[in-house]
Amino acid sequence: MELVATVSLTVTNSFGCHSTVSRPDIVKIIPALTASFTSDKRVLCLVTDAVQFSNASTGPGTLDYLWDFGDGNTSTQQSPSHVFNKKGNYSVSMKVHSSEGCTLVAQQSNALNVANYSTDIGVPSPICKDNYVNFSDNSSPRPDISVWEVDGVPQYGYGSMSYNFSVVGNHTVVLKNTYGTCPLAKTVTVSVKDLPYPTGFTSTITGKCGAPVAVNFSDATPGAVKWAWDFNYYYYNNPNITAASQAPSYTYQADGNYQVYLRVTNADGCSNSITQNVQISRPTASISAAGPGTLSSCASLLTNTFSTISSEPLTVTKWNFGDGGTSTDPNPTHTFKNNGTYTVTLNYTTQNGCTGSTSIYQFPISQPSPVTIYTTPGNPVSCKLPLTVTFGTNSSVTLATTNWVFGDGALSTDPAPTHTYAPYGHYVVVLNYVTQSGCKGSASGPVVVVDPKITALDFSMSPNPVCGSNSVTFSTTPNNYYINSWNWDFGDGGINFSTGSPSYSYSSPGTYTVKLYARNVGGCDTSMSKTIVVKPPFPRITSHINTCDGTRGLIHFTQASIQATTVTWNFGDGTTATVPGTQLTMDHTYTRTGVYSVYLTATNGSCTLTYNYPYPVNVLLKQAPLLTGSRTAVCSNTPVDIQISKLDKNPLQGDQNYNSYYYAGYYFTGTEYGDGSAFQGDRTDAGYYYRWTTTYNATMNNFRTGKKHPADHDQLWLWMPGHDQFYAPGRQGGHGWVQGHRR
16 A cells, blocks of 8 residues: 655754745555575476575566576566586575566575585594494485484484494494485494403512512503503503603502503504502511500519511511610510600511511509508598598508508508597698518508587678678678588578579569578588568569551550659760659650661669660661652653652661671562552563662663653652652652653
């Protein structure tokens, strides 16, 4: 269908004055001319095959055509058939001309292939049994379908084919290609060669005393013509080839267990490998002692006998005992002073002439005391005077003399004395003795304890009286090791068992009886009691509740102080309030977002106490964020960068990833236009949809178009949780608009 168009011209001078003139229907618009065609074949199997072209061109007026087949021939038919008669790739074009004067040329995107293809196989060499080899597809051009076959069995392969022949001899490999609808196959016969089979190589170590030592290797694999050796092979690394002869020699510089790798190759070029172990070691010897040693009668000397354990007989032994003594005896006995540690060293020569050394330590021996003391009674402890104790000895040797020291100034030489303790105290008994062989020693007996009743026990309390829950310190006299048990009862149900000087805080006013029960090491008990006066007040904040009214800074507090005449609130923001103690509630309005510590000070007479409320007060005021946009008038598909700023950080929001309040920031619950309909466009941000603190940046796109006139625009509204108003670009705490133009 033909169309006509109206043309307008507007002229503006340098003063900004302008004038417009229009001419209707002065331009005639005719339908477009199109040129296209198809062919019934893309690949021709024979040069004598004909290809049929189908013309799909359209346009105004009468159309005529000129075909160029790329082989020097042309045609003016609308949809011609053509035979090329020669192999090759031909690019066909068609020129379309309209009687309205328009001309257009269509060109085939891919040239026609006229029997111009080949199938060929790249054959690897050599092909060895039990080895994967790759056959390459050297066909031209790339076929539409390829199928490989080995000995008549289809194989998977795209392009090249990898195959492992398990049988020696001739095999048939076929590559069947299809070009379009034209099949063409290639068949090759390949010869698979056998591998050499190593039977194991020999390794002869030329020395008997370990590294450094040369090892002679020799291989006798049938049919091998090439050798590759790695004398220190690691399974996870490629072999490090350092020798290529049939019988190489290699010198190892250190003892150890080595893996030797050998790869052999036969005349057909096929290879196989083997690994064997070579152990390089020297004769070993170690020293064995008969035991820890034997002490002399007074434990001043230590005697021990030494022998050797070796991998081959020793012909020379030279001992050094570390104290200046030496020996060449194979199994020497030596006496040491029992006052130190000695290094015993053996230098040796084996029957094959190998030398070496080894050593051990000879440690001193602590001789157990031959004497212990026992008493009757077995536990000499009493809280009454006098205390009589009989002492005796258990000894593995005969004691020639005994000298007893009873710890209270008294002495005795009786072998089994009886002694009476008169004064109170703790006494350590010591026995100094000489054995029948002249060895001297000493032994200590059990501690003798004589401890009286705790008749002088007393305790004090500070302060007394005490204001409210202030700490009271209790101190006992005496407070020493004679008393080993305390039991406190503070009169209000509180108790303590751990110390003679505890601290305690009361939770209610009143007069309380404090009782102390004590026991000394002799098992004697005593008790006493005193009274303490606990004065009020007892301040306590019980709760706080945030409100969502107004600025959201109003916090409702409750308190349950005991017997407070007045209470003073410190709200943590620099303000305080003093009210009667009977006023159990208090409202306070915070003017800034933040976390506040609240204190309550209570007064009754001369007592004033302050309570530190253990729960932080988190205040997040009602926000007035600023939402700005990079544009105020856009086309529907023009992106707009937006930013929401001027927000306080939520005091509850944590900064640690695994904190339970990490995501307690701001987020969107909805985006709408001003008429209440949902925004269906796109909003992309930096990935913090679920967590942002004080500033949010995003890009919005695909707006709904509004009316052309600026006064009738669409508005964009963004919902935020915790706010009862909307936000749109352009204003703080209110709304603005984004105008969308139709295009």
